[in-house]
Amino acid sequence: MPTPTKPPDEDPEKPHYLGHRERLRERFRSAGPDALSDYELLEMALFAALPRRDTKPLAKSLLKKFGSFAEVMHAPETLLREVDGIGEASINQIKLIAAAATRIAKGALPERVSLSSWNDVIGYCRTSQAFADKEQFRILFLDKRNRLIADEVQQTGTIDHTPVYPREVIKRALEVSATAIILVHNHPSGDPSPSQADIQMTRAIVEIAKPLGIAVHDHIIVGRGGHASLKGMKLI
Structure with a gap:
């Protein structure tokens, strides 16, 4: 009798966090960013910097040190480097998101700055x-x-x-x-x-x-x- 084939997500060679990443992405797509906690949003932000690593422990360490998603994004690089497990790729990703947020906020101003806004x-x-x-x-x-x-x-x-x-x-x-x-x-x-x-x-x-x-x-x-x-x- 042939041995049953295991579903892909049960493959012992497949890193456990890949399924977790896909579930986070799906929740982000279907329910929006407000459905994610700070650490989950931070996990997703670090996916690109750490494609072969579980980002949850690092996300939780960053939040424990700095307090909130916004404070992580705007933390000085010298303090970010004190967090165990962080590298230049992660720091660059964090600073890219912080710069994007500032650029977006600034972009809303030129045509709209008035006492009514x-x-x-x-x-x-x-x-x-x-x-x-x-x-x-x-x-x-x-x-x-x-x-x-x-x-x-x-x-x-x-x-x-x-x-x-x-x-x-x-x-x-x-x-x-x-x-x-x-x-x-x-x-x-x-x-x-x-x-x-x-x-x-x-x-x-x-x-x-x-x-x-x-x-x-x-x-x-x-x-x-x-x-x-x-x-x-x-x-x-």
């Missing part, structure tokens, strides 16, 4: 800066119809301080013919609450900008814990 502005600012390990001071320069003229990181500082010079901010606004600006910076600590120095610096910029016909629409501070609007808090 504030969620787009907040989303872009958080995607770009909320998980950075150093403070960055960014300026969104707008025309009279609140369309984006330029988006520039003016200063990068340390883990808790960025030097900002109000006159340089306004000088650059005049150079690009902006009639309004949105100031943005991040707090690597995760807490977006404005410091007294943040408030004083913003008021100094407002004071210089006003006589020149340049409006400061807001100063947004982003962090892992959310965002703060100085305008919304009635601090400017």
Whole structure:
């Protein structure tokens, strides 16, 4: 009597994770990304970098160290390298996804930045800066119809301080013919609450900008814990 042939997924020579990968892909296709947990989405993100390895242990290790999918994507390369089992291919894949997310968020802005699409502005600012390990001071320069003229990181500082010079901010606004600006910076600590120095610096910029016909629409501070609007808090 002939020996029954085993189904392919029962082949002892076939790595166990291949069936798991196909099931994840099928769930992603049929139910969408919201049906996957952070570690499952991260597993899938690492498939291309690790085609011959089970990516689940690495995905779980990354989440244990950094806390969330977004924090893994924006983690500094030096810290990523501390995770056991990660290599250059995985780091490149993670940074590619982070860059793609930022590019997509930025792409939504040029035709849509206005006070009526504030969620787009907040989303872009958080995607770009909320998980950075150093403070960055960014300026969104707008025309009279609140369309984006330029988006520039003016200063990068340390883990808790960025030097900002109000006159340089306004000088650059005049150079690009902006009639309004949105100031943005991040707090690597995760807490977006404005410091007294943040408030004083913003008021100094407002004071210089006003006589020149340049409006400061807001100063947004982003962090892992959310965002703060100085305008919304009635601090400017």
